[in-house]
Amino acid sequence: MPGDFTRADVERIARLARLELTEQEKALITPQLSNFLAYAEQVQTVDTSGVPPTSHPLGTLGAWREDTPRPSLPRDQALSQAPEADRSAGLFKVPRVLG
């Protein structure tokens, strides 16, 4: 259950969130998140038995449309903002994945 939020929790969720935090950041963020979670504990006092969760505030499923193929962003435009790309091959480039 919620309550004891520690630096180890920050390290665990930083891995999940793909954030390389500095030691200084971890030290700052741990009490801040802990404070917020202690404050947010109050929602536990509300009786929600049988209450459905809200995902869309108006309760609608949104608009439907036909699944018609149509042109999307041209590849050269999609690549135009990439930090690194091989434009002639039409690929985004990333650092080595395998050793």
Add this chain to the structure above:
Amino acid sequence: MTLDTAAEIRTAVRQGQVSAVEVCEAALARVRATDGALHAFHAVAAEQALASAAALDAERRSDPEAADRPLFGVPVALKDNFCTREIRTTACSKILEHYTPPYDATVVERLRAAGAVIIGKTNCDEFAMGSSTENSAFGVTRNPWALDRTPGGSSGGSAAAVAARMVPLAFGSDTGGSIRQPAALCGVVGLKPTYGRVSRYGLLAFASSLDQIGPIATTVADAALALQVIAGADPRDATCVTTAVDDYAAALTGEIRGMRVGVPWALMRDGVDAEIRTAFERAIDTLREQGATIVEIDLPHSAQAIPVYYLIANAEASSNLARYDGVRYGYRTPDAQTLSEMYDRTRDRGFGAEVKRRILLGTYVLSAGYYDAYYLKAQQVRTLIRRDYETALQSVDLVAMPTSPTPAFTLGERTNDPLQMYLADVFTVAVNLAGLPGISIPCGFTANRLPCSLQLIGRAMDEATVLRAADAFERATTFARERPASVEGETIGR
């Protein structure tokens, strides 16, 4: 004439009293003269603005009817989280510092089609996360009413630009109050439409079940005009509803006799600044004098709105911001050896402190073992908050409360305590959780001349009633016509 209202500018341009280029030049001159002190704009797109104004003038010369478009020649500013083709769009984050979108947001397309001239992109809290614009990676914005204070946030630049009369109309996004609260703190009109009323295609997503785009203006009539242009179905945003768009100008009859307005007095028991309360009570008296019936209503679950909002909004943010990974766009750290290291370091260096805090909190409440206790629970309490409003709005036409519990606060005053900053969102976040339309309009001033604001909340898709009451209030009072002391009317053209 001045740059005060879109309606006035549109008429003058249509009648040929002034050209679109002259209006654009006046707006740009005003930005140059005032924005050094305020920093409402993150980027001014002077060249593109002048080119599109010139194109409008040419169009009008060859076809006078072209000038009948609703925002013909009107200079507008856009919060920097709206994608604008060929104009840099950063969400005021280092991670998007050099990003230039290859496409326009639907709202931007509609504004261009209506004849609006985009002057530039306004400063905001990074990814719209904040209530003071102090979380921008590119410096703070100052409040035109008091330069040592914040304009509110997250759409603080848009509100400050309108308050300082650099543009008559600006646009923002409102996830938990980010249009209404800065409008309140800057003494202008801010409208958050119903969830789904306006397309979010091309808005950099923060919390997808809450985000909504809306206008900031000096008059309710201009806000109505702007909503008319941007509202309506969009096949590119599946959350955008297909309900027909009302005629908002026609709703502004000035007549609110018989309207029922509910006030949740219990929510105002603590924590509301005395001058804000006095201004609010006077505003309620004004509505009563105009023939509205005032009744007390109860919104018992709104006391939980802040924790529920921050649990849900941050969970959704952690998911939406996963896309910033240094691969397809935006910043990439130069010194990573592996893909994994590149992701982690890019995100740590690209995002600011508040954004990281929120991503971490959101990741935590969605993580295995905590989902039910936090996220699911919050979504259930959200249902109760929404039902309170639904019940109240069966017996009243509108709900009234202040927009912000305090006037504009001093720069730096709340930055060291994130929770204290969150608590000031007490009157705005529940409206997003319930998905309802809400407007913030000026309703008074404190002794040291800081704006106070009235918030009116309506039924889903009933912006017409919200606008009608707000417009009637504006006609009965003079607050919306007051300007910050630093602002003099800019004269345009001849």
